[in-house]
Amino acid sequence: MDTRIELPLENTGDGGTDAWSEGREASERAAGPPVVVALSGPLSVTNAHPLVERLTGLLREHGAVVADVSGVELAHSGAVHAFTEAASRAGEWPDVRLAVAAPDLTTAALLVSSRVAERIPVHPDVDTALSHLDERPELVRGWWRFGVDPRAPGDARVQVRRVCGHWAVDEDTREAAEIVVTELVTNAVEHAVSASVVEVERRAHLLRLTVRDFDLAPLPEAHLPAPTSPRGRGLAMVAAVATTWGVDTHRDGKTVWAEMTTV
Structure with missing residues (x-):
């Protein structure tokens, strides 16, 4: 069974750590199930950077993460690049694997048009994202x-x-x-x-x-x-x-x- 973490975006900057300096290296990462991060609230330019740090830390620690954005309100279209930034900081595929579950068609279309989906596969639900985590992304x-x-x-x-x-x-x-x-x-x-x-x-x-x-x-x-x-x-x-x-x-x-x- 996967681990599920609830992460309100309004709180991503509260008590966070710098994901550049913390988190275990891939060789020290504990083997285990993927982590599902249920994001909620507005995703804006303001909280995009703290989100990058949180996702980077989770990727470094667990290796595989599915970001469930079904509860996210996009306050700024450019904030979706937080997902590719986190993947870049955390390491290379397949040592780190990140996917997004985006049931909302508008959000999914934005992730595709912004080219985020080239590096971070986008799926219609969490179960589908989990089942495809081991597949190499387009880029x-x-x-x-x-x-x-x-x-x-x-x-x-x-x-x-x-x-x-x-x-x-x-x-x-x-x-x-x-x-x-x-x-x-x-x-x-x-x-x-x-x-x-x-x-x-x-x-x-x-x-x-x-x-x-x-x-x-x-x-x-x-x-x-x-x-x-x-x-x-x-x-x-x-x-x-x-x-x-x-x-x-x-x-x-x-x-x-x-x-x-x-x-």
Whole structure:
């Protein structure tokens, strides 16, 4: 039997803890049934952040949560992104699984049109949501921060390999993704001398990987160096194994992205 928690949204900020710093890691999470969180009251911009913290903590502790929004009044349409924010903070699927039970057709339609339903499956009732919790959502995502550390490329490669295994990414695409993240994080460490944020996401037949750094210098061109050169092949390797790739510039750095097809 699942555990049911009643959570009036007016009280989500009362006595709450910071879900970034509390909650057990996935490896320490107690195995048990999913938690059903029955939300009630108005969901607004004001209480969206406390809701994110509460859901993040529950996901980290229990691993699987169904948010029952049948008693929710949407005071602001943008507040529905609290569900995707909580999932992002808590970890990656399938270590954490979140679904929404939304009997109201208007609420369900908003969750779809706002693209929340891509990451957080939306079902018409709690029983249906519980029965589909183990199914991979349309979009799964993981992200990590790395410092200016020679170990960062290897650490990033391990994380990408891990989630690709969880997400049933085919071996060729997984190997390509490992090459891409190794080269791009190496660029961040050695050339940009910058911390980096790595994000990887999988859709039906697409794996997208991005590496964000905080250096304003442009990327070197993607060309192969002389055969005797021990370095300088990074972006050429990315271009060789990715279906497409590019760079987006920001006021405080840049994001290099690469996409690969998967089955």
